Every structure is written in C-alpha cells, then in structure tokens.
C-alpha cells in the first residue's frame with residue numbers, strides 16, 4: 001500500500017488524465033474492468049466549466065515514437081460531469097481524482113468548489129496547461145500566475161490538491177516550487193509538449209487545432225529530466241508521467257523522485273498497460289535492479305482485459 005496525500009493506493013500506477021475512458025471501457029468490458037482495474041486511482045479527463053466540443057478534425061498525428069493530439073479537451077462541462085460521469089466513475093473500485101481546468105481564477109474556483117462538495121471525489125487535479133484569457137499566457141508557465149491561482153483555490157477545498165504542471169515553460173522546477181508554496185499537496189508532470197505536424201501534400205498544419213501535444217515514448221527522456229528537477233526542488237509528492245510503457249520506465253521515474261507514475265499513451269495501445277506495468281514494477285522492485293538497459297519483453301495486448309491474471 002502507498003500513502004499518497006492520505007489516500008491508500010494498492011500500487012504506484014495510475015492513469016494520465018484523458019488517456020483512459022473508464023466509462024467506455026466499462027461498457028466494452030463489463031464487470032471484468034471493475035474486478036481487474038488497471039490503475040490504483042483513476043484520474044478523470046479534464047472538465048471545464050462550460051461544455052466543450054473540442055477541436056475540429058484531424059485530431060491525431062502519429063509522430064516517430066509518439067503521437068501529437070489536438071483533441072481540445074472535449075467534455076460535458078461541470079454540470080454534465082456531475083450529473084452523467086461522476087455517478088459512473090464513483091463505481092470504480094479505486095479512489096477518483098477529478099481533473100479540472102479554467103482560464104480565469106473565477107472559473108477554476110467555481111470548478112474546485114463544486115467538485116469539493118462531492119464525496120465521491122477523493123482528490124482534485126488542477127490542469128494548468130491553459131492560456132489565461134486575460135494575458136494569453138499559459139497559467140502554468142509562470143510561477144507568479146500559478147502561485148496566485150493555487151493560493152486562490154487552495155482555501156476552497158480540503159481534498160488533496162494536485163497541480164498538473166505544464167512542460168512548456170522555461171523553468172518547471174520554479175513553477176513547481178510556486179505551486180508548493182501556494183499550498184499544493186502534490187504536483188504531477190509532464191503534460192504533453194507543444195508540437196506541430198504539416199500535411200505532406202499541402203505543407204499546411206495537419207491538425208485541426210494547428211498545434212497539439214506530443215506524448216508517448218518520444219517525451220520519456222524529457223519527462224525524466226523534468227520529474228528529477230521538480231523532485232529535487234519540492235517536498236510534496238510528485239506524480240511522474242511521460243512515455244511510460246513498461247515497468248523499467250516507471251522505476252526510472254521513481255528512482256528520480258516520483259511517488260506515483262501515470263500511464264497515458266501506452267493505454268491506447270494496450271488497455272491493460274496499467275496493470276502490466278504495476279506487475280513489472282513490482283518484480284523489478286523485488287529484484288532490486290533494473291536500469292533502462294534491462295530488457296522487459298514487449299507485452300501483447302490482452303483483448304479480454306484479463307488484467308489481473310496474465311503473465
């Protein structure tokens with residue numbers, strides 16, 4: 001068992017927000033999903049105050065060793081989340097973390113207050129990879145703006161408050177320190193790296209949102225460097241993510257200071273990735289070894305979602 005901000009988690013592997021649709025997975029796999037849930041806590045996709053349709057297509061580009069998405073945070077909005085999604089997510093067998101994002105302090109405050117009022121939610125994750133509508137700058141890119149935001153919402157909830165940092169900043173450790181100083185209980189990183197792809201035929205941006213976020217193995221070494229820098233700077237727990245596809249990658253992030261590790265893009269390839277990575281990590285920790293040069297066999301996707309019982 002791991003104690004993370006007062007939550008008791010069965011193992012250190014959780015999901016990255018927006019990369020595992022537990023409601024759709026429950027529809028597809030039925031109760032098998034609940035019996036062998038791949039993560040020790042579930043992080044919702046980002047919710048915003050108003051519903052969002054997301055970006056126009058195309059929304060995905062396959063990059064070498066990763067992908068660029070410009071999904072654009074489609075969601076039902078706060079009211080839709082509370083009414084439709086929350087009752088279903090509350091049935092998951094693990095603590096629920098609700099991820100929220102707003103483009104002003106007032107918006108974020110309304111989201112945090114509303115989510116705080118729900119007992120089904122164990123913790124709140126604040127996604128700060130969002131432009132401030134007043135300044136046009138990413139809220140999470142600047143220590144002073146982020147500190148002010150976190151200070152403003154900290155007093156609105158006693159639930160654990162995790163600040164999900166953006167990697168698209170000059171000094172991620174300085175931003176993490178500002179979040180801690182303002183009252184964050186934990187920080188999580190990395191979110192996707194801003195990226196672009198051109199349509200080979202027309203030479204114009206491929207993605208409907210022009211730019212998108214790069215994720216997957218391509219960002220793993222950036223994640224390792226940023227998690228290490230943040231863990232050296234703050235005392236609150238760090239949730240590390242970025243390109244994790246096996247137990248060694250998870251162990252590497254833990255070695256540089258992460259307490260939990262989130263799996264994102266790999267879950268699109270293998271919906272059982274969370275459970276597999278938790279098992280691989282456990283064997284590596286028992287064996288007490290495992291640098292990045294150790295070979296972990298490429299797993300086969302388990303189509304029956306038999307996450308708990310496969311080798």
Ligand SMILES: Cc1cc2nc3c(=O)[nH]c(=O)nc-3n(C[C@H](O)[C@H](O)[C@H](O)COP(=O)(O)O)c2cc1C
Nearest residue numbers: 016017018046069127190191215216242243264265
């Ligand atoms: C398709 C997709 C959707 C995502 N949606 C969200 C989101 O709603 N909120 C958020 O905070 N991060 C979101 N992320 C970022 C992931 O949670 C994670 O931080 C990032 O992808 C790095 O991890 P990975 O390389 O393992 O995917 C999304 C990533 C992808 C690929």
